[in-house]
Amino acid sequence: MTGQxxxxxERGPVTGQxxxxxERGPVTxxxxxISGSPHRHGNTxxxxxxxxxxxGGAGASVEMVVLKDLDFTPCQGCNACHRKDxxxxxxxxxxxxxxxxxxxxxxxASPIYTMGITAELKGLIDRGQFLWARKYIAKTLYYSRDHLxxxxxxxxxxxxxxxxxxxxxxxxxLTAFFDITxxxxxxxxxxxxxxxxxxxxxxxxxxxxxxxxGQRVVGVIGNMRASSPAGTPPPG
Amino acid sequence: xxxxxxxxxxxxRRHGNSETLLDWVLASLGEEPGVEIExxxxxxxxxxxxxxxxxxxxxxxxxxxxxxxxxxxxxxAADCIVFATPIYCxxxxxxxxxxxDRAQVFRSRKYVLKLPIVPKERKGKxxxxxxxxxxxxxxxxxxxxIMSAKCFFHVIEVKDRDIEYLLVRGVxxxxxxxxxxxxxxxxxxxxxxxxxxxREMLAPS
Numbered sequence: 001m002t003g004q005x006x007x008x009x010e011r012g013p014v015t016g017q018x019x020x021x022x023e024r025g026p027v028t029x030x031x032x033x034i035s036g037s038p039h040r041h042g043n044t045x046x047x048x049x050x051x052x053x054x055x056g057g058a059g060a061s062v063e064m065v066v067l068k069d070l071d072f073t074p075c076q077g078c079n080a081c082h083r084k085d086x087x088x089x090x091x092x093x094x095x096x097x098x099x100x101x102x103x104x105x106x107x108x109a110s111p112i113y114t115m116g117i118t119a120e121l122k123g124l125i126d127r128g129q130f131l132w133a134r135k136y137i138a139k140t141l142y143y144s145r146d147h148l149x150x151x152x153x154x155x156x157x158x159x160x161x162x163x164x165x166x167x168x169x170x171x172x173x174l175t176a177f178f179d180i181t182x183x184x185x186x187x188x189x190x191x192x193x194x195x196x197x198x199x200x201x202x203x204x205x206x207x208x209x210x211x212x213x214g215q216r217v218v219g220v221i222g223n224m225r226a227s228s229p230a231g232t233p234p235p236g
Numbered sequence: 237x238x239x240x241x242x243x244x245x246x247x248x249r250r251h252g253n254s255e256t257l258l259d260w261v262l263a264s265l266g267e268e269p270g271v272e273i274e275x276x277x278x279x280x281x282x283x284x285x286x287x288x289x290x291x292x293x294x295x296x297x298x299x300x301x302x303x304x305x306x307x308x309x310x311x312x313a314a315d316c317i318v319f320a321t322p323i324y325c326x327x328x329x330x331x332x333x334x335x336x337d338r339a340q341v342f343r344s345r346k347y348v349l350k351l352p353i354v355p356k357e358r359k360g361k362x363x364x365x366x367x368x369x370x371x372x373x374x375x376x377x378x379x380x381x382i383m384s385a386k387c388f389f390h391v392i393e394v395k396d397r398d399i400e401y402l403l404v405r406g407v408x409x410x411x412x413x414x415x416x417x418x419x420x421x422x423x424x425x426x427x428x429x430x431x432x433x434x435r436e437m438l439a440p441s
Contacts, residue, residue, distance in 0.1 A: 039288035074330040077249035077322060080411065111288065113337045114391075115383040119285035122330035129324070169380035172326040 010062055013032055018171060018180040025141040029221050031055040031214070032103035033064040033156075034096075036110035036121025040066070043191075044199040046111040048146045050107040050207045051156055054214025055105065055189050059222075081130035082137050093127055097181075105152045106183050108174060112159035112192075115169045125173060143182035149230050151184030155190070156210065158200060162193035186220075189213050238269035238272040239434050241265055241356045242314035246278040246332030253369040253413040257404060261367065264427020265316075271431065274314075276307065278331050283307065286337035290302040292344040296351065304338050311342075312354060316434055319385060323370035325399050328381045343391040353393035361437040364394035366401050367432055371408030374396040378403050395422055398433075402426045 021071035031097045032050045037044045045066075052062040080088045081161065100106055108119040134141035144150075148177075155174045159166040167190055191197075191206035202205055243262055245255040255277070262431045265271050281303040291299045298304060309319060321332040328336060345351045354362065366385040370377040382401070389399050402422060414420075 037288060038285060042288065074248060077247055077252060077324070077329070082409075113286060113288070113385040114333075114339065114343075116327055116333060116336075116380060117331045118288075119337055120335035122325075122327060122333045125327075126324040126330050132325075165383075169327065169383040172376065172380050176325045217301060 002187075010130075019069050029055075029060040029105070029218050030103045031060045031062045031105040031107065031218065032099060032121035033062065033107040033109060034100075034121075034124065035064060035066045035068075036108065036118045036124065038068050038118060038120060039058055040068075041113070042111065043194055044109050044111040044156065046150050047158060047189060047191065047206060047210050048107060048156050050210035051154065051214035053105055053212035054216075055218050056124060056214075057211075058104070058215040062220045063099075065099075067124055070096070072123065072127070074119075075126035075129055081133040085130070085138065085140070086138060087127065087130040090128070093124065096124070097128070097131070099230065100181055103152065104221050105154065105186075105196060106178070106181065107154040107156055107189075108177070109156035110170070112157055112161070113128065115166065117157075122173070125177045128177055128180050130201060135180055141180075147182055148184045150221060150230060151183045152186035153190045154180035154186055154217065154230040157188070157190045157207075158194045159190075160195040162196065164192070166192050186217060187213055238270050239268075239316065239431075239438060240314045240316065241271060241273045242315040243256045243273065243275040243318035243320070244332075244335060245280060245320050246335060247329055248279050248331055249322070251278060252322060252410060253404070253407045254320045254322045254367060254409035255411050256411075257369060257402060257419060258318060258367050260319065260420055260423030261365065261402065261427045264424045265385075265431050266338070267427075268435075270430040271434075274310065278335060279434070281307070283331075283335050283338055286320055286340050290344075292341040295383045296341075296349055298341045300338075304335075307335075308336050308341065308417065310428045311319070311339075313437060316365065316430060317362065317392065318365040318367065319388065321381065322370055323372070323377055323381055326377065326380050328368075328384055332386060333384065339388050339391050342393075343387075346391055346393070351369050352374060354392075355430075359393060360395060360398075361433055362392075362394045362398065363387040363430055364392075364399040364428065365404075366399060368381065369407050369413060371405045371406070377405060380390070380397065398437075400426055400430055400433075405427070
């Protein structure tokens with residue numbers, strides 16, 4: 001696979017230069033949010049909404065996918081993808097990987113359940129094994145440094161517990177997934193101690209932070225495109 | 237009274253590395269007198285993910301009706317709970333995570349409703365065994381999974397000091413654990429150690 005981040009002909013508001021896949025002229029920065037919460041419009045999804053709102057306000061095209069609405073099977077651990085390209089399971093999750101590959105920013109959202117991400121988000125991440133196999137076994141998948149700096153991954157999460165280490169189990173999982181999907185792990189938008197606040201709307205800073213980071217990531221990608229078209233070495 | 241062992245093979249691949257390791261531990265436990273073992277392969281039962289509705293905080297039960305109803309009672313009845321998972325992408329496999337998350341009903345019972353998980357006389361007399369295999373060899377490969385496993389055991393009333401760990405790195409392909417230099421021996425030792433601890437815990441005082 002070589003088509004990460006290539007334009008599918010989508011054109012929109014002016015926010016940057018073509019990302020080196022042959023487009024001419026400005027191409028919309030695409031921000032994709034994936035909610036792994038089983039709970040519609042809960043704290044985590046609201047935080048994701050705020051992030052996407054910030055990104056949309058900055059001119060990006062945004063879309064959100066709610067994993068709980070997709071009918072999909074978790075990874076079967078068959079390792080068939082280690083021997084033959086691709087996943088043998090074909091279901092509603094399969095096309096999502098192409099959409100992820102076409103995004104400039106991927107925001108993955110999950111509340112913390114039992115010190116980890118939800119089974120839904122873990123279900124998506126485990127199904128990425130075929131990408132791992134491409135990257136590390138077949139070695140047909142490679143992301144250049146330039147690609148990685150133009151593709152930003154963000155983790156969005158809330159946790160009931162107040163512990164500082166409550167997200168620590170989740171971070172390495174996200175790191176692994178961003179690694180195989182070709183995103184630089186750019187930042188987190190996280191809020192713990194939600195059992196105290198009750199609702200994210202009562203959290204003093206979380207929603208504002210989410211909007212601000214959504215806006216900022218689009219700015220960062222846009223500036224990068226403007227200052228150095230893809231394929232040219234990064235300045236400095 | 238028999239010593240009741242309830243074991244979960246949570247990986248999607250039947251008789252894969254983590255389940256093989258589990259089988260070795262169970263075989264070792266099974267050699268001991270008075271040990272009664274039940275193994276559940278999660279891929280053969282239906283445990284949906286937690287819906288995050290928090291209804292268990294008031295209802296003291298889960299709103300979902302699936303095989304967790306049966307597993308819930310078995311978890312309470314067991315003296316020893318064994319949880320085996322392959323590590324996928326630095327964490328418990330999503331099937332296993334679903335079971336862990338459905339233990340939320342125990343967490344609500346224990347910490348919100350302040351109700352007992354097991355009768356008073358059985359508190360502190362439950363053992364947990366966490367078994368995991370990982371394809372990767374990096375030092376931190378089990379760290380995230382252990383955090384979730386600890387929570388799972390804590391909410392089902394297994395104390396932190398009463399969790400045994402059996403973690404094997406660098407086994408990925410089907411059957412690879414069979415060729416691991418020490419895994420079988422470690423599994424056997426884990427079973428023996430667990431049996432000894434259970435006998436000590438459950439000895440009439």
